[in-house]
Amino acid sequence: MFEGLSERLSGILGGLTRRGKLSDQDVQNALREVRRALLEADVALEVVRSFTDRVRERAVGAEVVKSVTPGQMVVKIVNDALVEMLGAEAETINLNATPPVPILMVGLQGSGKTTTTAKIARRLKERDKKRVLMASLDTRRPAAMEQLAVLGGQVEVDTLPIVTGQSAPQIARRAMEAGRLGGYDVVMLDTAGRVTVDEALMDEAAEVARTVDAHEVLLVADALTGQDAVNTARAFDERMGLTGIVLTRMDGDSRGGAALSMRAVTGKPIKLIGTGEKVDALEEFHPSRVANRILGMGDIVSLVEKASESIDQEEAVRIAEKMRKGKFDLADLRNQLAQMEKLGGVGGLMGMMPGMGAMKKQLEGANVDDKVIKRQCAIIDSMTPKERRSPDILKASRKKRIAAGAGMKVEDVNKLLKMHRQMADMMKQMGKNKRGGIAGALGS
Ligand code: GDP
Numbered sequence: 001m002f003e004g005l006s007e008r009l010s011g012i013l014g015g016l017t018r019r020g021k022l023s024d025q026d027v028q029n030a031l032r033e034v035r036r037a038l039l040e041a042d043v044a045l046e047v048v049r050s051f052t053d054r055v056r057e058r059a060v061g062a063e064v065v066k067s068v069t070p071g072q073m074v075v076k077i078v079n080d081a082l083v084e085m086l087g088a089e090a091e092t093i094n095l096n097a098t099p100p101v102p103i104l105m106v107g108l109q110g111s112g113k114t115t116t117t118a119k120i121a122r123r124l125k126e127r128d129k130k131r132v133l134m135a136s137l138d139t140r141r142p143a144a145m146e147q148l149a150v151l152g153g154q155v156e157v158d159t160l161p162i163v164t165g166q167s168a169p170q171i172a173r174r175a176m177e178a179g180r181l182g183g184y185d186v187v188m189l190d191t192a193g194r195v196t197v198d199e200a201l202m203d204e205a206a207e208v209a210r211t212v213d214a215h216e217v218l219l220v221a222d223a224l225t226g227q228d229a230v231n232t233a234r235a236f237d238e239r240m241g242l243t244g245i246v247l248t249r250m251d252g253d254s255r256g257g258a259a260l261s262m263r264a265v266t267g268k269p270i271k272l273i274g275t276g277e278k279v280d281a282l283e284e285f286h287p288s289r290v291a292n293r294i295l296g297m298g299d300i301v302s303l304v305e306k307a308s309e310s311i312d313q314e315e316a317v318r319i320a321e322k323m324r325k326g327k328f329d330l331a332d333l334r335n336q337l338a339q340m341e342k343l344g345g346v347g348g349l350m351g352m353m354p355g356m357g358a359m360k361k362q363l364e365g366a367n368v369d370d371k372v373i374k375r376q377c378a379i380i381d382s383m384t385p386k387e388r389r390s391p392d393i394l395k396a397s398r399k400k401r402i403a404a405g406a407g408m409k410v411e412d413v414n415k416l417l418k419m420h421r422q423m424a425d426m427m428k429q430m431g432k433n434k435r436g437g438i439a440g441a442l443g444s
């Protein structure tokens, strides 16, 4: 999927990676091209605009990581903005309500509602061990009710017995009643669709949603219809408040515009994607994977990520050198703490630092967890640069001021200073004892 856009952006941004320097003008030029590519992929204009604004904000004046070209940096920024636009985190169906939890499926005819209803029912049954009841509210086409019953047989999920002559809300009520009596966890309601959005369709779906107090209202939309799918989503959302979107036919030749625009336009998450006609062709929506496919530049993205990591590593080596010379001051400690936070705690840091086994012990002894790290940073932040360089000048009155500034006690300041002193002493000691480079000195 997304072949067109991917090629296009690869061309534009691939060109950038071959340039040494990225000026404001380069960013502008690149964004003009990105904008054109997104529009060609059928991304909604308003979305394209906010997207390029976001990228511009970050790209201009952004620090370019060493050993990476400015163009590669822009690729990373575009990638990150894409992921954000797509929704950052994968979201799933919410069943957090008193059972039976009503899930309403809405959308245009042929979008894949009935198929997706069965797919989701199967998933809830197999992965979440839920008892699911499905009901077709499609009163216009008797064949539609049959279709759901057949699918129910395939996925081994119960369907509500068909009774002719009832309206959609009546069937919905009957389904909920059967759900309660039968001890089901979830009741899935598949509605009728029209070829285009019309009032009657909206009225009916909205009435059903009200009648059963639908916990999830999922719009099923065909990814191949691009902008139309986005307009449909907007219309349904305004009318009955969607809780999520399922994009079908993601296995097809979609240009990606729908996936990109949906979330941004409706603010509603894409919860699942349909990737085929079979009942197991349903997948979670992973924004980072989709962004990767759209850009087609996963290699560059991970290259930049690696480069940022190695910058951290260089910084670690620099600090280790200062430690060795006994010049490890509070500003350095602050740096270390910030790194630790970034890398997800003490464990992560130790994976990066050359020979940090000793420091790890020290920190564990001091009971350093992420919350403690934050507080220690706050203490160092309320010191003056001079105090950070020369902790020796910290007497009672200064400590009082610092503690107050960080919203902590003098005792906490003392603890931090003690930890720093011990670390600095230990580093100095190791520097004296061994020779042959930092790694050797620190015994990695
Ligand atoms: P409804 O009218 O919205 O209920 O749509 P249906 O569930 O009846 O589906 C219409 C057609 O689309 C059927 O032939 C399905 O097999 C097909 N379909 C549904 N979802 C997908 C999908 O994710 N990928 C593909 N390739 N086909 C799908």
Ligand code: MG
Residues within 6 Å of the ligand: 113, 114, 115, 138, 144, 191
């Ligand atoms: Mg149907």
